[in-house]
Amino acid sequence: MGQNESAPAENTSDQGTVKPAVPFDKDADATALYEAMAGFGTDEDAINAILTKRSNNQRQEIKEAFKTKYTQDLVDSLKDELSGDYRKTVKALMDEPAVMIARCLNNLCQCGGDKMEIGLLEIIYPLSATDVLGIAAIYKETFSTVLHEDVSKSDTGPFKDVILNILVGERSSSIRVDTAAANDDADFFFKTKPEDWQLPNERVETLFGRASISQLRQTFTQADAQFQANNLSLEKVMQDSKMDETQKAAFTVIFKSMCQPLGFYVDSLYWAMKGLGTDDDKLIRIVVGRSEIDLASIKKMFKEKYPTTTLAAMVEDDTSGDYKNVLIGIINADAAPTPAPTTT
Known part of the structure; x- marks a missing residue:
């Protein structure tokens, strides 16, 4: 067997905003959360202060401590006290990462349409072949259904076969690049009108659904270099074309x-967040999902690319209440440490 690759977003130089709390007392946190929900009203600030400043592994320990101490399920207790997008965000924080992704995929399978297909690609496409198979296993364990079968029933879009190939493990996991094939495919993108890239297109479908991440990266980098030599870019040529907007x-x-x-x-x-309305599901998925991986790096690049605003500022403008506060808590979790409660 050849060497396997990891998803390209997992760069060791990237930083998350959420780090494990030190010191950490799971029993004190469990007590603080219980007290935040006891009696009339809920102390959302106390909930946010704990959950946004603990790693996911620590949240799982808090969940176990809460169950042991109060014979109640912490997630169920939180769901009973909270509502709307705030509840969704807290639930995402309390799920293990693979379970959170599985829930997002299940929700997309139920919504159908173009949003479903783009959402599936956004979640699945950056993942390594190994990660996809792991999430598919978690999906089956969580929902007692098979992920690729749910997608097959719900997705009627042009990228359905690409998505299914990835879900059933047809994408190569090799880190070796076939340079000749990459050059040939790069030439195809450079010499062919973007309208002719659109699916259905057997060549493009095979490349997108079966080539390894390393192979795809090399192919697109080569194609972009050819466009750059002509003062263009792969993305600009595509965006300026007459391609269908969903395919774009x-x-x-x-x-x-x-x-x-x-x-x-x-x-x-x-x-x-730009324009009318907010895609809250996507916002929650990325902020929570990248919080321990590279959200600090994302935050920094966001400011560089959009210098008139910041990620936190856009969230402040587009959300409100406890939902806003929990997102800002995650985004700025690296700003100042919050002392962990301690048992007496």
């Missing part, structure tokens, strides 16, 4: 998630 969105996810992982998340967050 899908191609953008694929190109950016392979070649510009941080930029992919930066733009996803920006456009989730």
Whole structure:
């Protein structure tokens, strides 16, 4: 067997905002959360102060301590006390990462349409083959259904076969690049009109659904270099073309998630909030999902790419109440440490 790759977004130089609390007392945190929900009203600030300043592993320990001490399920207790997008965010924080992703995928399978297909690509495409299979296993354990079967029933879009190939493990996990094939595919993108890239297109579907992350990255980088030599870019040529808008969105996810992982998340967050309405599901998914991986790096690049604002400022403008506060708590979790409660 050849060497396996990891998803491109997992850069060791990138930083999350949420770090494990030191010192950490799971029993004190469990007590503080219980007291925040006891009696009339709920102390949301106390809940946020704990959950946004603990790593996911620590939250799982708090969950166990709460169950032991109060014979209640912490997540159920939180769900009973909270509502709306705030409850969704807290639930995402309390889920293990793979379970959170599985829930997002299940929700998308139920919504259907273009939003479903783009959302599936946004979640699945950046993941390594190994990670996809792991999430598929968690999905089955959580929902007692098979992920690729749910997608097959719900997705009727042009990228359905690409998504299914990845979900069933057809994407190569090799880190070796076939340079000749990468050059040939790069030439295809450079010499062919973007309108002719659109799916259905057997060549493009095979590349997108079966080539390894390393192969795709090399192919797109080569193609972009050819466009750059002509004062263009792969993305600009595509965006300026007469491609179907949904296909443009899908191609953008694929190109950016392979070649510009941080930029992919930066733009996803920006456009989730830009204009009328907010894509709250996407906002929650990325802020929570990247909080321990590279959210600090995303935050920094966000300011560099959109210098008139910041990630926190856009969240402040687009959300409100406890929902806003918990998101800001995650985004700024690296700003100042909050002392952990201690048992007496």
